[in-house]
Amino acid sequence: MANLHVDVVSAERTIFNGEAKFVVLPGESGELGILPGHAPLISRITHGTVKIVLADDKGEENIFVAGGILEVQPGAVTVLSDTAIRAADLDEAKALEARSRAEETLRNTKDKADIAVVEAELAMLAAQAAAARKLRQGRTSH
Structure with missing residues (x-):
């Protein structure tokens, strides 16, 4: 199965840059799930957690975002947020x-x-x- 390249970027720095099986994040109308090959999309996102299921069964990464913009291309997901904080932080x-x-x-x-x-x-x-x-x-x- 193909993977997605995922970038989560805050105003200060890149929070995550890597490969994932899929991504779930808080859209304005509800939760969005993004798989490889997803149709191109640009959308606003709301406050909440971006869940990134890592490629090769390496677990998952959770990142809090305070809203922002999502861009989806067939093999890539980019999340831009003024505030993004790793769950561990x-x-x-x-x-x-x-x-x-x-x-x-x-x-x-x-x-x-x-x-x-x-x-x-x-x-x-x-x-x-x-x-x-x-x-x-x-x-x-x-």
Whole structure:
């Protein structure tokens, strides 16, 4: 079976570059599954976890993304996200702490533009904490 070349890139660096059997990620209308030979596609993605099932049965890689853009070509998948964090680097406690600080900022903000920015940050932090919790539970249940 053919493989996909997968790149996951954040604003700061390349998070993942390698071969995979398939990729599952959070699309705007629900979960997207990408297999080799998938039709070309460009789509926005939402906050959530990109699951990359590695080629040659080498396991899987999970990466939290805070939304972004997905490009699919028949043999390649590229995920571009401002924020992308490997599952192993997710810290639920830090995300919850940052969320508390953002909630405090929101309570003290009156400007509508600032409120929208803080609300978007809150949504991303909530998704990050949920992804960390889900991935941690998955590791402890095996």
